[in-house]
C-alpha cells in the first residue's frame with residue numbers, strides 16, 4: 001500500500017508559482033500556484049477550457065508561460081540552458097491525448113526510439129528493452145510487431161504509456177489517459193497507473209474529466225477555476241468545497257455514481 005507523502009517536510013517535485021498564460025486577450029492562468037509531491041498521483045480537473053492542458057504543457061516545457069516560475073525536480077525550468085532543459089525533460093514521461101505514436105513504426109520501434117536517441121542504446125538493445133516496457137504495461141510480446149493502426153484504443157494507450165516510461169522517468173504526465181476507452185478498459189488502465197506508481201515510485205500529474213479515475217487513482221485533486229487552482233486537496237475535502245462547478249461536478253449524477261461505486265468497492269475489499 002502506498003504511504004501518503006509527508007507534505008510538511010517534503011520539497012515539492014513540481015512547484016508552480018505566479019504562473020500567467022495569455023493568448024492575446026485570453027487570460028488562461030493568472031497567478032496560478034500548484035505543488036506536486038514525490039510519489040503522489042495528483043488529478044487535475046476543471047471545466048472545459050480552464051487551462052488543464054496548457055498547465056501540463058507549461059510544466060513539460062512545450063508552452064512558454066507569459067510569467068511565473070516553474071521548478072521541476074529542483075530546477076527552475078525557465079532559467080535552464082537548452083541542453084540542461086533537454087536533460088531535465090528526459091526525467092519525465094508524457095502520455096499525450098491520442099497517444100502520439102508514430103504510425104509508420106511498429107510498437108517496438110516506437111518505444112525503442114527515445115532509447116536510441118537519448119540513452120545512446122544500439123537498435124537491438126533498445127528493442128529488447130522496448131519489449132520489457134511493453135510487458136510492464138500489460139502488452140504481450142507479439143504486439144511489438146504491430147503498427148498502432150492494427151491495435152485497439154486500449155492497446156495504443158498502453159503502448160504510448162510504455163513509450164512514456166522508456167527512459168525510466170521520475171514524473172509521469174498523463175493528459176486524459178482514459179478518454180475514448182470503454183469503462184472496462186478505463187478501469188484496467190486506472191489500475192495500471194496505480195500499480196506502476198507503486199512499483200516504480202513515480203510521481204503522477206494526471207489531467208482528467210473521468211470521475212472514476214479520480215476516485216480510483218488520485219491521492220489529491222487540484223481544481224482549476226477562474227485562472228487559478230481553486231483548491232488542491234484530498235477528494236473528500238475538494239468535494240466539500242463551496243463552489244458551483246465543484247458541487248455540480250462531484251455531486252451531480254455522475255459524481256454521485258462514481259462516489260457510490262468507490263465506497264462500495266472499498267467496503268468489499270478484503271482486509
Ligand SMILES: Nc1ncnc2c1ncn2[C@@H]1O[C@H](COP(=O)(O)OP(=O)(O)OP(=O)(O)O)[C@@H](O)[C@H]1O
Pocket residue numbers: 023026028046047048049050051052053054055
Ligand atoms: N496555443 C494556443 N493558442 C491560443 N489559445 C490557446 C492555445 N492553447 C490553448 N488555448 C486556449 O486556452 C484555453 C485553455 O485550453 P486548454 O486546452 O488548456 O483547456 P482544458 O482545460 O485542457 O480544456 P478541455 O477540458 O476541453 O481539454 C482554451 O480556451 C484554448 O482555446
